[in-house]
Amino acid sequence: MNDTLRYIMTKIFLAIPILIGITLLAFGLGLIARGDPALARLTVDPDYIPTEEEVQALREEMGLTDPIFIQYGRWISGVVKGDLGESYLDDKPVLSEMLRLLPNTLLLSFMSLTLIVVLGLLGGILLVVFQDRLFDVIGRILSIFIMSVPGFCLAYFMIWVFAQKLKLLPTSGTEPMTAFIMPCLALALSSACLVARLLRSSILGELVQDYALTARAKGLRKSQLVFRHTLRNALTPSVTHIANVFGGFLGGSMITESIFSIPGIGTYALTAINNRDYTAIQGYVLFTGFAFVLVCLLSDLICSYLNPQIRLGRRV
Amino acid sequence: MKKFLFYCALTILIAFIFIGIFADLIAPMDPDAINMANSLASPSAEHLLGTDHLGRDLLSRLIYGSRSSVFIAFFATGCTLLLGLTIGLVSGYFGGWEDQLIQGVVNIFQGIPSTAFVVAVLGLLGPGIKSLLIAIVVSSWARFSRVVRNQVLGIREMHYIEGARAMGGSNLYIIRRHVLPNILLPLLVLIATRIGSTVLTVAAMSFLGLGLRAPASDWGIMINDAKLYFVNDFRVLLAPATCLTLFCLSINLIADYLRDHLDNDADTARIL
C-alpha cells in the first residue's frame, strides 16, 4: 500500500512541471501571435480609425509595454487567483464565460465517454469471443469503415437522415436532451470502433501469453479466461487511448459543437479565434491543457491499478 | 483476404497521389469557373458529378481537392518526421541531461490535445496554408520524437551497437547504419496513421474556415460549402465526404496490415 501511495505521489508530482510548462506555452503562444491587441481592440468597429496616441495610451493601459517576464508574472498570478483576463472583445472575464459554457461540453463529453467505453469494451470482447467467425469478420470490416468516416461527415449524414428525412431528432441546440444524441454519436462512434479494435488485438495478444496457457490448463473456458485473466491486462492501451480522446473532448469539440449549434467551450474558442481574441485563446489553451493533463494523470492511476507491476515492480 | 484489402488500399492511395499530382491534366474543367445559371445541376455528360451551388464542376473540384489534401498531408508529415526523428534520435541516443530536457519539453507539448493545439496556433497565426503546416508540425512532432526515442533506447542497449562502437564506428555512422534502419520499419505504421490524421485535420480546419480559404478547392471547404445545400441535394456533400472517407479508409487498411505484418515474426516464433 505504501508503494502505491508513493507511486501516486510521484505521478502527481511529475504532473506539476508539465502544468507549469503549459502555462508558459499558453502565454508564449499568445505573445508570439497576438500582434497588437491594443490596435485590434480599437479597430473592432471598422468605421473608426484610431490615432497613434490613442493606440499608445491603450497599450500602456493594458501593460503591453512592460518586460515579458513581468507580463507573465502578472498573468500567472491572475491565473492562480482564477482570473484568466478579460476578453478583448466584450470585456467579459474569460474564465466565467468558459465556466458558463462548460456544462454543455461536459454533458457532451461524458455522454460520448460512456458510449465509447460501453461500445468499445463490449465490441472488443465480442470480437474476441467470436474470433474468426462471421461476427468477427463483419465487425472488423464495419469498424474499420466507421473509423474512417470523419466525424463531421458522419454528423451531416445523420442530420440528413434523422432530422431531414425521418424528422426524428432536432438538428441543433441543447433542448430537449435528445438533441445531444447526434453530436454524441458523431463524436464517439469512430473512437468506439477504434477502441473495440484496439481491445480485440490486445486481448488476442494476451491470449497467447504464457500465463494464459496456465489458466487454460486449469480448465477455464475461453470466456472465463478472457474475463478473469486477460481482460484486465489487455485494458491498459485502451484506457490510455480513451483518456486521450476524452481529454480532447473536455477541450470542447469545435466541429461538432458548431455543426449542432451547441454553445460550449469549443464554440467559445472558435469565436475567439475568428476574432483573434488572444486572452480568450490563451485561456482556452490553458484550460484544455490542464483538463488534458489531469485526465491523463487519472488514466495513469487507473492503469497502475489494473497492472500492479507498474506501481510495485519497476520503479520509474 | 487481408493482403487483397491491403493492395486495394495501396492502389487507392497511389491513385489519390497521382490525381493530386496531375490534377491539371485530369480535371475536365476549371474548378473555379463559376456559372450561376447552372448551379446545383445534377450529373450530366458535361458535368459527370454535377455542379455545386456556384455552378462549379464538382468532379474537377474533387480532383483539385485531392491535390491540396495529399500535398499538405505528405509535406506536413515529412516535416514532422524530420523534426521528430532528429529530436528523438538525439534524445534517445545520447541520453543524459539533454534527454531529460527534451523529454520535459515533449511532455509539455503532449500535454495539450492536438486538435486544440492546431486550432490555437492557427487562430494565433491566422488562416492559410503556411500557418496550417506550422500548426500541424508544432502540434505533432512531440508524439513522433517520443516514439523514436523509445525505439532508440531499446536498440541502444543491443550488443551489435556495442560491437560497432568497439570497432571504432563514429556516432553518426552507428546512427546511420544501425539505428535508423531498425527504427524505420516500426515508424512506418506511425507515418501512415499520421498522414491519415493530417488529411483529416486539414479538412476539419478548412471546414472551420481556419485552414485553406474559399474559393480554394479542398475537401473540407467543399463540405463547408455544402452545408447549406445538402438538405436539397445530398450529392454536394456526399462527393467530398466520400473522398475523405475513402482516403482515411485506405490509410487505416494500410496501417492495419503493416501492424499485423510487423508483429508476425514474433507470432511465428511464439508457436514453437
Added chain:
Amino acid sequence: MDIRVEDLYVRFATLSGDIEAVNHVDLTFSQDQITGLIGESGSGKSVLGLTIMGLLQSNATVEGRIFLGERELISLSEKDLCAIRGREIALVAQNPATSLNPSQKVGRQIEEVFRLAGEGKVDSTRRTHELLERMGFSDSERVMHSYPFELSGGMCQRILTAIAVAAHPRWIIADEPTKGLDAVVRNQVYDTFCMVKEQYNVSLIVITHDLLLARKFCDQIVVLYSGRVLEINTAQAIFNNPRHPYTQGLIASLPHLGMRPMPGFSAAFTDQPSGCVFHPRCPYIDEDCRKIEPKLIPVEEGSVRCHRYS
C-alpha cells in the same frame, strides 16, 4: 489410466509455409511411471505435450488419436476438454516467470483451481494454505498475497506445480521444468516433483532437454527429433546403451562424458530431408538412409528408428 498416442500428426500453418511439428508419433505413457520426452529445441516435444491437453493455437491441424484410458481426446468438444484439463491432466508450463498472471495475486490463482472444482471460498483459501505449506513455503500467508513478479523464479515454479496438483489430477505434464534455473533451484524442483509423485500418486510426463534431470528422475525415456520418435527405452538403457546415433550423440555431448558436440544442425521444418530425418548428421550414413524412412524397430525392451537395427 495410460495415455496412448496413436499416429499423431500436428501441423502449423504459418506465413513461411506449413510446419510439421509432430510427425506420425505412436507412444504409450504408462500409468505410475515418469516418462521423459527429450530432444533439442524444436523437436516437437512441447507441442506433443500441449496436443495431449488440446491447448494448441488455432492455426494447428491435429490428426491421429490420443486415448486417456478409453476416452479419445482429440474428438472431444472444448467443453469436455475443459473438464479434463486441470482435473485429470494438469500442466506445469515452461518459463515460470511469465506463466503466472502478473496482475493477480498468487493466492487467487491457486484458489481458482479449487473454485473451478466447485468448492466454496473459505474452503478454497484453507486448502490453498495447506497446499502452499506442503510445497515448502513456510510463510504461506505472505506468498498468497504476493504478485508473481515479487517472487523468485524457483518460487514461481513451485506455485505452478501447486496449481497443477491442486485438483489431484492423474497426470501432470511438466514442460521444461528446469529451463533457465540455476543448479540449486534445479535440485529443488527435482525434490518438489519427487514429493508430488509420492504424495499425490500422479503419473508424469516430463518434457526436457536437461538430460541429467531425465536420467535421475524418469523411468522411461522417449527421444524426439524433428517431430519423430527416434528411440524409446528405459532411462538406464538409454544412458548406458544408447542405440540410435542421435541418442549416442546426445549422450556424448554431456559435459562429464567429454562434451563432444554433434556436427550439424537439425533440419528446418519447412525443408525436411527425405529418408531418415537424421541422415544429414549421421556418422553411419548409408544409401538406404537417404531414401527410405526407417520404421520403429523393437530392440530388447525398447525400440529404435534406425536402419542399422533392421
